Amino acid sequence: MSTSGYRVLAAMPWEKTLVERLRELKAGTTRVGYVYERAEPGTFRYRCYNMVQALNSHSEEFSAGYFFLYDLQSIDNLVDHLDVLVLVRVRYDSHVDRLVRQARIRGIPVLYDLDDNIFDVESTPLLVSSLQQGLSRYGRIEKWVGVVGRIRESLELVDGIITTTSFLQGQLEDTFDVPVWVLPNFLNHEQWDYSETLRSEALQPDAEAPIIGYFSGSASHNRDYQIATEGLRAVLEAYPQAKLRIAGYLDIPAALEDFSTRIERLPFMDFLGLQRAIAEVTLNLSPIQHNVFAHSKSELKYFEAAAVGVPTVASPAPVFTETITPGDNGYLADAAQWSEVLLEALADTPDRNRVAERALAHVGEHYLAATMTPRITHVLGQLGS
Incomplete structure (x- = not known):
């Protein structure tokens, strides 16, 4: 069967320059920056792009932009443009650490948005088994231990957590001593x-x-x-x-x-x-x-x-x-x-x-x-x- 009818978009709507994305942060509003590792149609679309679109289209008090870790190579003072920083499923590294430290210096609250149960290293074998990716030394468990561990490190830095379901909210509340709020996924x-x-x-x-x-x-x-x-x-x-x-x-x-x-x-x-x-x-x-x-x-x-x-x-x-x-x-x-x-x-x-x-x-x-x-x-x- 032909699949040409399923190629609808010539380009993704989030393909904007850093300058264009910074311009979406409006003076006189509470400016929210969502930071993700890279643009992709899954988590990024639902937890960054859709959130930014909603705020910029339907709120007069808030404005928002989405940014990527690689943007930090081009802009050293991202937090100077923000009033709230939201880290979205980012794995801890030196860029994340520096960004959070900069936010702390400026008194900017730092939130973390997580849409999956991937923050408990001890449960990683069950995660990998659930994904049917293999538990052998040469399987995916070594990768996932690193991913989960780095997400956990990022979560330890923040003032609050945003997640997608009440079930995941309960899991996070049992683990972290910060407020956890539910914002479901939604259509753009x-x-x-x-x-x-x-x-x-x-x-x-x-x-x-x-x-x-x-x-x-x-x-x-x-x-x-x-x-x-x-x-x-x-x-x-x-x-x-x-x-x-x-x-x-x-x-x-x-x-x-x-x-x-x-x-x-x-x-x-x-x-x-x-x-x-x-x-x-x-x-x-x-x-x-x-x-x-x-x-x-x-x-x-x-x-x-x-x-x-x-x-x-x-x-x-x-x-x-x-x-x-x-x-x-x-x-x-x-x-x-x-x-x-x-x-x-x-x-x-x-x-x-x-x-x-x-x-x-x-x-x-x-x-x-x-x-x-x-x-x-x-x-x-x-x-x-």
Whole structure:
């Protein structure tokens, strides 16, 4: 199948010069600087770009800019332009240490934004095992011990922590003696505007030829994906025209090898192309392992799909039990329930459409930049005062 339709953006919207980003910090406002290691479409987009866009578009009291550690080679006095410094998942090094020291001299509060459960070195073996990356000497554990240790060092320097879920908030509060606040992930303007366009195109497949979508991206999610395998097999058996759509490089479980000709593989794509790929499926899946690392993940798979009118079937991880009311704005499936839940959702198209409408309304109320900005400014005001 052609994938050209999933290449939507000619360039990423965050590709701005350092001078352009500094200009977004406005005199007479509380100026917030988000510092990340480099621009990328995952954590950076959700925890830096979206936050900056929300503040600059919907707040008169705050202005914000995003910066990278390599910017510090070009500007030695970044903190002179800031009133609040937010370190986003940065690993401790001499640049981070110097930046924090400069902030301390100027009396600027320093916050840390963390979207994953990667701060406990003693739990690193469980983390690596969960990611299916190997525990041998030549596996990834040595890398992860270093990553987790350096993130922990950065966390020890700050005045407060911002995170993505209440579950992760509890884990952090048990470890650090600083305030911890929750700011969920949310859609940026580009995602929401393009999702509106996609909804108007009515891209979902015929009820007799459903497409089930799993949009994770990397092989590290193989164990999550395998939780739903029996349910996927049940769907492919019950619907001869059904297909499974996978984004990224995941292994096909042995139980699904008989259906390999009905499995679509999409390559990595830009974040708007992903919205189109999701809009073309009947149901979106978000299976999650039962451990502290998986339970720390956010609900972004739910709201990305809901934005284009596609309901989600998810594992009952804490964030999904808080977000999804089963049968109202989505579906929850225990490990043994995937076949039952998937088949019931596919069998009742009118009800599935109603669930999709409720999920879309929920996104409009809770996961847009305009609706999230008051929460962001409240947290920044509390921790940055």
